[in-house]
Amino acid sequence: MRLTMWASELASECLSRPLPRRLTHVLGVRERLSQTKDLFSADEADLLAAAGLVHDIGYAERLAVTGLHALDGARYLREVEAPERLCALVAHHSAAYLEAGLRGLGDELAEWADERTPLRDALWWADMTTSPDGEVVTFEERAAEIQQRYGPDDVVSTFIQLARPELAGAVERTEARLRAAGIDYV
């Protein structure tokens, strides 16, 4: 739990004052991820919980440089010497490479590799099934809410439409793994 505790402090330091709703979301994501802990080793569950907590820190104004929160978050984490795997998970969470392409930041994000593992799928699943208020929602509800919040002309709405198949894939694979392990995740 060492990394999780560190990430918890960092998330609240970055998000609590400027972006309390974002903090509520990441706490919900962390809670959601606790349902997956039996799918992973203790060290991996610690890493995954930490990733859930810090995946959105790049939204904090003081960290936002490029406007791509996944990239800004990963760069900050590297600066504070977070483990490389954690930086990469944050850089690539929830199909960020597609938004990077839309924003002309594909090369910058490609400094990190998307590990494409069950652990990374679980992070995407938790992010895509947790509302901005930290509640459990379906992937369809989450995608619809994002498009509504940003409006039809925003790059984020275009991104969500593009990313839908990949995001849904990560959600389906994670839920299949949870079912196979007999874990009730709803």
Ligand SMILES: [Fe+2]
């Ligand atoms: Fe998120």
